[in-house]
Amino acid sequence: MLAGLLALPGCTPVQELAKRAPSLPPAAPERQVTPAPPPPIPSRVIELAGYCSRTEDDGFREEARVRVAANEVQALNWKLWVPRRRGSCAFDLSEFRQVQKAPHIELVARDDSGCKLMVWQDPRRVTLAHANCQKRCTPGIYEEAWPVMFDPASGMCAQVK
Template identity: 65%
Template sequence: MRYALAAAGCAVLLASCSFSSLPSAPIAYHPIDLDGHCAQTDVDGFREQATLKVRDNWVQALSWRLWVGQRGSCHFELSEFRQTRTRPQIELRARDGSACELMIWQEPGRVTLAHANCEQYCTPGIYQEAWPVMFDPHAGICAAATRRAG
């Protein structure tokens, strides 16, 4: 009985919801166009070297290496991936059939290149500390680092 009352209460609550606060028009879409090169080293020894060229959300060049101090590195090359998506974010999947995925998206002030499920592209034991790289969308250089020291 208690579950029936709870279900009925939820149904009434959902029926009374107003969706008038939803936007009436879709969010504006702006394609990513970037000629980016980022090479930097943090004081704690983390460093990255990345080249990323994107035209109208199509990746034309990508080479990315990041180092986790002296313990190892991760390395990604465009030839090892195929682009599977252009919107709302760019996605590239590993050609080797693994679950490794690279994602690129733009926010105000930066274009981010991130990875997911890509342990095999890194030295064993460092993947959890392998952070994304961020580019300034206007200058194409490294954007301000937001990685927290671990």
């Protein structure tokens, strides 16, 4: 019976239809979008007598004191604690030397460990951040050690929400 159906006029086997069907153009390859690099940090004169002490809802805690006059760091003591007693990180100005004033402030560890502290200001806050400072933290917590941010007007902890 199948042979009879295939022999009917106007009936074409499925394989034949597939051969005759117009082919769709190939799908365009996905474009790789490379994110634009962040804009350069604008050079600003930083004046700050900062003190930030707070505990977040998740238990992360920080306490930082920093004094900067005309982009010269005069005092710095910063400690942060990761929740559930997992550990802490500590930074003190006596262990660093300032190597850059603009466009952002940069301090490097005197022990040649590669640890850097950076301070910069945007319109809403002054940020104190670290890079390559695993040796100043309890092992295993460095990835959770975030920067501290100050309100440039009050010197207190900046609101990050």
